[in-house]
Amino acid sequence: MEDGKLKVRAVDRALDILLCFTRKESLSLTEIAGEVELHKSTVHRLMTTLEEKGFVSRDASTEKYRLGIKIWELSAHLSNTDDPALLLLPSMEKLRDELDETVSLYVLDGRERLRIQAVQSNQAIRRVAPVGARLPLYVGASSKALVAFSSEREQEHILSDPIWPDSVSRTAFRDQLRVIRARGYAMSVEEREQGATSVAAPIFDLKGNLAAALSVSGPLARLPVEKLESYAPLLMERAREMGMMIRG
Amino acid sequence: MEDGKLKVRAVDRALDILLCFTRKESLSLTEIAGEVELHKSTVHRLMTTLEEKGFVSRDASTEKYRLGIKIWELSAHLSNTDDPALLLLPSMEKLRDELDETVSLYVLDGRERLRIQAVQSNQAIRRVAPVGARLPLYVGASSKALVAFSSEREQEHILSDPIWPDSVSRTAFRDQLRVIRARGYAMSVEEREQGATSVAAPIFDLKGNLAAALSVSGPLARLPVEKLESYAPLLMERAREMGMMIRG
DNA sequence: ATTTACGTTTCATCATATGAAACAAAAATA
DNA sequence: TATTTTTGTTTCATATGATGAAACGTAAAT
Structure with missing residues (x-):
């Protein structure tokens, strides 16, 4: 959080959002907004981006977000050699x-x-x-x-x-x-x-x-x-x- | 890239970069820049952000990037049904x-x-x-x-x-x-x-x-x-x- | 019937992401 | 060794695009 390096804010925020899912496996838009302390408008835009790319997906019934298929895919590609x-x-x-x-x-x-x-x-x-x-x-x-x-x-x-x-x-x-x-x-x-x-x-x-x-x-x-x-x-x-x- | 949704470009690009690692498990800055067709300057900035948050890390010897510990952590929190x-x-x-x-x-x-x-x-x-x-x-x-x-x-x-x-x-x-x-x-x-x-x-x-x-x-x-x-x-x-x- | 909560969309504003260029340092070449 | 090429890093002026307040639609809750 405490800056210092040369970073891209929007990306930083998006990654923070992803990390919310290490605490709860399923979160609503407002829950996320509360968690990362951003306006729901901003979170909604970021979520759309994350969803479009498959990093999160929405539970069809509860409307809540959860980690998406691309996280599965990335995890399958973690370097097995020196992990x-x-x-x-x-x-x-x-x-x-x-x-x-x-x-x-x-x-x-x-x-x-x-x-x-x-x-x-x-x-x-x-x-x-x-x-x-x-x-x-x-x-x-x-x-x-x-x-x-x-x-x-x-x-x-x-x-x-x-x-x-x-x-x-x-x-x-x-x-x-x-x-x-x-x-x-x-x-x-x-x-x-x-x-x-x-x-x-x-x-x-x-x-x-x-x-x-x-x-x-x-x-x-x-x-x-x-x-x-x-x-x-x-x-x-x-x-x-x-x-x-x-x-x- | 050419989708017309309501998205955040910087985040979209960062996610594209992450997805590069499903094809090659270890990539240099210029390789990534080539892969996603962005200027290395831009990629460098995004990589700094991703690295800071632990989504990628650099191999100490080769200087190349690889997926980071946070991907590991996220994958550990994926819904653990095996059905x-x-x-x-x-x-x-x-x-x-x-x-x-x-x-x-x-x-x-x-x-x-x-x-x-x-x-x-x-x-x-x-x-x-x-x-x-x-x-x-x-x-x-x-x-x-x-x-x-x-x-x-x-x-x-x-x-x-x-x-x-x-x-x-x-x-x-x-x-x-x-x-x-x-x-x-x-x-x-x-x-x-x-x-x-x-x-x-x-x-x-x-x-x-x-x-x-x-x-x-x-x-x-x-x-x-x-x-x-x-x-x-x-x-x-x-x-x-x-x-x-x-x-x- | 009314209120509250939530997700979504719009839009004016300016913060910020951008990429060209320049820089340093290390490989690769001669 | 000198020279060229490649790669990573930093800087900076610019306008692009991210932002959040507000408004809207809809669905729960009262």
Whole structure:
């Protein structure tokens, strides 16, 4: 939102509209107008354009908009070759089979993290981790792994996010990051969700850049701190192996 | 480009650029400019906007553009029904609105075909196509589309059906199938019902397997052969798009 | 019957997208 | 090495086209 670069406003707005559909899968014109804070007249014009090109379509009965066929088509053409979510899926499944716990893959996206892949534990009580979920960076093992190993600049950017809740002290958070950098992995015990714990390690690509965070998570009853710690070496080794598969 | 609707040019162009990535998964600035026939200056500005929002990203080494993480995210939020009859309904309605003719969706089911979805034309004289109807495979455009693009094994199985009437020569039928495979669509003129004609194209899922057949049908008076032929390119394009929505 | 909400269209105004040109930097050529 | 070509980036004057207020039509809701 905060400008700076050389951009095209109309396009920027249209893309904002598309992104509304990551929160609700079906929206009316006025809902969209409210969401992006634009006059319905403007939104209507933009929607016509998006619809004409097939990026959104209208539900015949409810008249609401939803994502269109062209999004399907584009998603089918995401580079399968070096898309980490697909590339690393087999490795994740292998790790899941070894530990029988839910394994997730996250990337930094702005001031949030995005779960780009997940494989579920087969156990009856398990963490359910939907792919595509967008989560805050101030809680969770994966968050800490991602922030701890990103650049100074990026860390400052993330920590300066006004969204950051007062309950989370930035100084304490920074202290944690130092520990995490030192030992190479992060843990969380009921930080984001009641009864859920998790260990996470960073994945660096071949060029040494932070590419993602890999986490193993489950119910506290099955994954107490000692267990998380015992899984850490294997997790870090797998994360290192996976990094070898990513060009950058 | 030459449509006369109420559209926003800058957005239209940006979307065209995104769609370039359905043809090549990685493109340089000048390649894109050539593809969409715009000055590189304009494309550069649009790319900056798209990149800023995460709809495209640049390969660190080659400097080329590729689809970005936001496309990933949007695709993760696409309606997650895997029932083709529901999934493809909006697309079928759109096609119906474009042509104002009845649009149907068929799948192979043993030695028959099954109409799993249909949307009716709004015209007074129209084909009425009930969902759930089970029909023979030896007549009708959809039948021929389904058989022509199924596997050798399956074709033999279907053609060896004793139900096959003597009036339909299997040799002639095989010849027709060859033509259909070559041009990509099938037609029928009063084959199954008096006064009814139809064009049909196969739908392949993301793995390339035959998933269904899409047909447009109506009264002979309104849909003579020339009209059917003129609808074929649009039909095939829509069928291709729909296939992008089916995992397999 | 009246009000409220929503989608759509129109239109005068000026913000803004545009593309030519110039620029820098890197390949490709000699 | 010098020279040419190619590619990405920035600048800027211009008019084109995006904008949003207002008005309209229609359908729900009261």
